[in-house]
Amino acid sequence: MPDYESVIQGRGVTKRFGGMTAVNKVDFDLRKGEILGLIGPNGAGKTTLFNCISAYHKTDEGEITLNGRQINKLSPDRICKLGLARTFQAAQNFPDFPVRENVRMSALFGKKGVSYAEAERITDETMRFTGMDKFANIAVNDMPLPLQKRLEVTRALATQPEALMLDELMAGLDPAEVDETMSLVREIRDSGVTVLMIEHVMKAIMTICDRIIVLHHGELIAEGAPDEISKNPQVIEVYLGEEV
Amino acid sequence: MNLIKKTFWDATGSKVQSGCIIAAALALAFVPKVSSDVYTPLFLSWIMAYCIMSLSWSFFSGKAGYVSLATASFYGVGMYLQAILGRELPLWTNMILAAAFAFCVGIVIGIVTLRLRGIYFTIFTFGLTLFLNKFFHWYEGTVTRTKGRMVKPYDNITVFYSLLVLFAITVIAMLLLNKSKFGLSLKCIGQNEDSAQHLGVSTTKSKVLAFALSAAPVGAVGAIMCTKAGYIDPDTAFGLNYSFFPVLMAIFGGMASTYGPIVGSVIFFVLQDYLLRKPDEIMIFGRQIVVGDMIIFGAVMVIVILAMPKGLFGTIETLIAKRRKRAQEVPEDA
Ligand SMILES: Nc1ncnc2c1ncn2[C@@H]1O[C@H](COP(=O)(O)OP(=O)(O)O)[C@@H](O)[C@H]1O
Ligand SMILES: [Mg+2]
Numbered sequence: 001m002p003d004y005e006s007v008i009q010g011r012g013v014t015k016r017f018g019g020m021t022a023v024n025k026v027d028f029d030l031r032k033g034e035i036l037g038l039i040g041p042n043g044a045g046k047t048t049l050f051n052c053i054s055a056y057h058k059t060d061e062g063e064i065t066l067n068g069r070q071i072n073k074l075s076p077d078r079i080c081k082l083g084l085a086r087t088f089q090a091a092q093n094f095p096d097f098p099v100r101e102n103v104r105m106s107a108l109f110g111k112k113g114v115s116y117a118e119a120e121r122i123t124d125e126t127m128r129f130t131g132m133d134k135f136a137n138i139a140v141n142d143m144p145l146p147l148q149k150r151l152e153v154t155r156a157l158a159t160q161p162e163a164l165m166l167d168e169l170m171a172g173l174d175p176a177e178v179d180e181t182m183s184l185v186r187e188i189r190d191s192g193v194t195v196l197m198i199e200h201v202m203k204a205i206m207t208i209c210d211r212i213i214v215l216h217h218g219e220l221i222a223e224g225a226p227d228e229i230s231k232n233p234q235v236i237e238v239y240l241g242e243e244v
Numbered sequence: 245m246n247l248i249k250k251t252f253w254d255a256t257g258s259k260v261q262s263g264c265i266i267a268a269a270l271a272l273a274f275v276p277k278v279s280s281d282v283y284t285p286l287f288l289s290w291i292m293a294y295c296i297m298s299l300s301w302s303f304f305s306g307k308a309g310y311v312s313l314a315t316a317s318f319y320g321v322g323m324y325l326q327a328i329l330g331r332e333l334p335l336w337t338n339m340i341l342a343a344a345f346a347f348c349v350g351i352v353i354g355i356v357t358l359r360l361r362g363i364y365f366t367i368f369t370f371g372l373t374l375f376l377n378k379f380f381h382w383y384e385g386t387v388t389r390t391k392g393r394m395v396k397p398y399d400n401i402t403v404f405y406s407l408l409v410l411f412a413i414t415v416i417a418m419l420l421l422n423k424s425k426f427g428l429s430l431k432c433i434g435q436n437e438d439s440a441q442h443l444g445v446s447t448t449k450s451k452v453l454a455f456a457l458s459a460a461p462v463g464a465v466g467a468i469m470c471t472k473a474g475y476i477d478p479d480t481a482f483g484l485n486y487s488f489f490p491v492l493m494a495i496f497g498g499m500a501s502t503y504g505p506i507v508g509s510v511i512f513f514v515l516q517d518y519l520l521r522k523p524d525e526i527m528i529f530g531r532q533i534v535v536g537d538m539i540i541f542g543a544v545m546v547i548v549i550l551a552m553p554k555g556l557f558g559t560i561e562t563l564i565a566k567r568r569k570r571a572q573e574v575p576e577d578a
Contacts, residue, residue, distance in 0.1 A: 054442060080444040092439035094432055105432055108425060109444035159444055 004031040007163045007194045008053060008084070012062035013072075015045075015052050015218075022048040024218040025062065030163060035185065035195045037209035037226075039202075041238060045218040046198045047089055050165050054086045055079050066163075081112055083162035087155075087169065089198075091148040093140045099151060100136040103127055103158045110159025126158040129191070130184060146177045150184075157188065164188060166197040170204055182208050206230065214238070255419035269412055276401050285404040286472065291513050292407040293465045296414050298490035298497070298505040303418055304458035305491070306499030307427070308451055309434035310361075313487040314353065314369035317376050318346040318459040320481035322466020324380070327476050330396040335406060335471065339464040346463025350456030358451045361437075373482050380478035392477030395470055406468050414461045418502050421457075430454050496548055498555020507557045516541050 008030040015023040023045045030036050038046050051057040053064055055076045064072040071079050094102050100123060107122035108114055114122070127133040132154045135147060143151065149169055156164055166185070170178050182204050189195050199205045205212065205226070212229045214222040222232045229235055252262040272292075276285045297315055305312045322342035329338050357368045384390050421427045429450040432440035441447045466481070473480060489512070490505075497508020519541050552559040 056438065056442070075446075075448070076438075076441045077444050077446045080442055086442060088439070088442075092436050092442075094435040094439065096431075096435055105428065105440075105445075106443045109429065109432070109440075111444065155443060 002029075004029070006030060006065075007032050007067060008196070009065045009068075010049075010053070010062065011064075013049065013052055013059055013064060014061035015048050015057055016060050022218050023052060023215075026215070026218075026220045028213055028220065028223075030194060030196050031211075032194055033189070033192075034210040035189050035197065035208055037205040037212040038196060038198045038215065039200070039205060039212060039229075040215035044215040046215055047167055048218075049215065050086060050167055050198065053079075053165065054084065077109075080110055080159055080161075083160075084165070085110070085156040085159045085161035085163075086165040087149075087152040087167055089167040089171075091152045093148070093151060093155070095139075095141050098137050098139055099132060099143075100127065102140060102151060103132070103154050106155045106158035107160075110161075122158055122160065126154055129187070130154040130157065146173055149173070149181075153184070153188075157193070161193060163194040163196065166195065166199075168198050168200060170199055170201045178204055251416065251420070254423070255416050257423075265415065269408070272408055273405075276404055282400050285400045287517070289400065289404050289407050289469075289472075290517075291510055292404075292411045293469055294489060294493060294509040294513050295506050296407070296411055296461050296465050297486070298493040298509045299414055299418055299502065300458040300461045301490040302494040302499045302505045303421070304430070304451075304454040306494055306505075307430040307434050308454060309437075310358070310451070310455075311366045311491065312369045312455065312458075313366055313484075313491070314350075314372050314459070315462055315490050316373040316482050316484055316486035317353075317369070318349065318462040319466040319469075319486045320373070320376055320380075320478070320483075321346050321349055322463035322468075323470040323473070323476055323481040324393075324466075325463070326467035326470035327393040327395050327481075330471065335398060335402065335468065338467045339406065339410065342463040342467035343460040344463075346459040346466075347456045349463075350459030351452060354452035354455040358448060358455065370487070373484060373487055377478045377482035380482070384478070392475055392480075394475050395473055397474060398471040400472075403468055403472060407465070410461060410464055410468070415502065415506075422502060426450060426453070492545060494555075496545065496555060498552075498558030498561075500554060500558050501561070504555050504557035508555060511556065515544065 006029045010026055010028045013023055013026045013028075014021065026049060038049070040046050048057065052059045052072065055072065055074055059072040062072075063070055066079070066082055066084055069082070071082065071084070074082075094105065097105070103126060104119055104123045107119040107126070108116070124133070127136065130150055130153060132147075132151060135143065140148065140151060153166065153169065169185070170181050173181060178201055185195060185197065186208055197205075197209070209226055211224065212226055213220060214229065214232075214235050216238050221238065222229055222235050224232070252265070256262045256265065272288065275288060279285065297319070301312065301315055304310065322345070325342045325345055326335075326338050329341065333341075353369070353372060357365055360368060384392070429440070429445045429447075432443075432445050433447055433450060437447055470476060470481075490509075493508040493512045494505040495508070496512050497506065498504030548556065554562060
C-alpha cells in the first residue's frame with residue numbers, strides 16, 4: 001500500500017493521432033493535496049494528456065480513475081460534476097457574457113443541483129478569492145491576457161472542484177505576474193484543491209511543485225521531487241542546456 | 245389568477261412587458277370580431293404561423309448556434325398528421341398530437357445529428373427535409389397509390405384562434421425557458437461549446453431537448469395550416485421555404501431577444517406578400533423588366549442583414565440603450 005491517497009490515477013494512458021502516438025503508456029498519480037508539475041518540451045504530449053483526463057479526447061488505451069472511479073469513458077460534463085476542473089492553454093470563455101456572468105455559469109452548472117442563490121454566493125466568493133471581483137462587469141474580450149488567464153482559473157474554481165488542472169497558466173506573463181500567479185496556485189492548494197499544472201516557467205515549477213513528472217515524445221521519462229528532477233541526466237538532456 | 249400573474253412575472257420580469265403581451269393578444273383576439281372580410285384573419289394567421297416558426301427556430305438555433313434547416317420537416321410532419329387524422333379527430337387534438345410527434349422526431353434526429361457540428365448539422369437537417377419529401381412521394385406512389393391527400397377544411401376564424409392560442413403559449417414558454425438554467429445552458433453552448441461542457445453543462449442533453457422542443461410548435465402549426473390547403477402533397481408539406489423563411493425572419497428581426505423573430509416575421513411576411521401581389525415593371529438599361537417579388541425582396545434582405553448584424557430589433561434596442569446612456573450622462577457633465 002502506498003502511503004498516499006490518489007485523487008487521479010492514470011495507468012497505461014495512450015492516445016494516438018493517426019499513426020502518431022502523442023501519449024504513450026503513461027502511468028501517473030495525482031496525490032491528494034499536492035501540487036504536481038507536468039513538464040516537457042513543446043509537443044511532448046502534455047496538453048494531450050490533460051485532454052485525455054478531462055475526456056476532451058477519447059483515451060485509446062489505459063485507464064484513468066478519479067477517486068477510484070474510472071472516468072475515461074465519461075463525458076467532460078460528468079467529469080466536471082465529479083469534481084475535476086481544468087483550464088485551457090488558450091483561454092476559452094463566453095465572449096457575450098461579462099466576467100461575472102462567465103463565472104456564474106460555472107457555479108450554476110459545475111455541480112449538480114446548485115440553486116440560483118447558491119450560485120450567486122459561490123460566484124462572489126470565488127471572484128473575491130482570485131481577485132476578479134474588481135472586474136465583474138468588464139467584457140471578457142476587452143481584458144488583457146493576464147486577466148483572461150485569471151478568469152479562466154476563476155471559472156474552473158467556481159465549479160467547486162476537488163482537483164484542478166492548469167494548462168500553461170503562466171505562459172506570456174511578466175515576472176511580477178508570474179509571482180502573483182504562483183501565490184494564487186499556492187492559495188488554491190491551501191484551500192484544499194489538489195493541483196496538476198503544466199508549466200514552462202521553470203522557476204515557478206521548481207518553487208511551488210511538490211513533485212514533478214516529465215513527458216518526452218509522449219512517454220514518461222522522469223518523476224520525483226523538484227531537486228531530483230533538476231539533477232536527472234535524462235531531463236537535462238531533453239532540455240538541452242536549458243537551465244533546469 | 246395568481247398562477248397566471250406569477251407566470252407572466254417570471255417570464256417577462258416587468259409589468260410593462262407583461263401588459264404589452266396581454267394587450268397585443270387581446271387586440272389580436274378581437275380582430276375577427278371587427279373585421280368584415282374573411283381575408284384579414286387568414287392573413288394574420290399566416291403571420292402568426294411564421295412568428296411561431298421563427299421563434300421556435302431561434303430558440304434552438306439562435307442560441308445554441310446550430311443552424312437547423314429542419315423546420316420544413318416538422319411542418320410537413322404536422323401537415324400529414326392532420327391530413328390523415330383530420331376527419332377522425334378534432335383540430336386541437338391533432339395540434340397536440342402533431343406537436344408530440346414532431347417532438348419525437350426532433351429527439352431522434354437530435355440524437356443522431358447533434359454530434360455533428362457546424363455546417364454538417366445544417367446539411368443533414370436540409371437533407372432530412374429532402375428525404376421526407378422523397379419518402380412520402382415513394383410511399384404514396386407505391387404503397388397507398390395516391391397522389392397527395394384531400395384535407396378536411398376549417399374556416400378562417402377557427403384557424404385564427406387556434407394559432408393565436410399556440411402563439412401565446414409559444415411566446416410565454418420561450419420567455420420562461422430563456423430565463424431557466426436550460427436556456428442559459430443553450431446560450432453557453434452557442435458561445436463556446438467545449439468550454440460549456442467542461443464546466444458541467446450536459447451539452448448533448450441540452451441540445452437534443454432544445455431541438456426537439458423547437459420542433460413541437462412547428463408540428464402544431466403544420467397541422468393547423470394544413471386545413472387551409474384543401475389538398476396537400478409531399479411538395480406542399482415539405483416545401484423548402486418553410487425551412488428558409490423562419491431562418492431569414494429570425495436573422496432579419498434579430499435573435500438576441502424573443503421579440504426579434506416576431507418583429508422580423510411580421511415585416512418580412514407583409515413585405516413579401518405585398519411584393520408578391522404587385523409585381524411592378526421598371527426600366528433598366530432601356531429594357532422593361534418585371535421586377536417580381538423576390539428581387540426587391542432579396543435586395544432588402546441583403547441590405548438589412550449587412551447593415552444591421554443584430555437584426556432590426558437588436559439594432560433598435562442598441563440605439564435605445566445608447567440614447568438612455570447619453571441621457572444619463574448629460575446631467576453628470578452639467
Ligand atoms: N487534435 C490533435 N490532432 C492531431 N494531432 C494533435 C492534436 N493535438 C495534439 N496533437 C499532436 O500531439 C502532439 C502533442 O501535442 P500537445 O499535447 O499539444 O503537446 P504539448 O502540450 O506538450 O506541447 C503534437 O505533436 C501535436 O501536434
Ligand atoms: Mg500544450
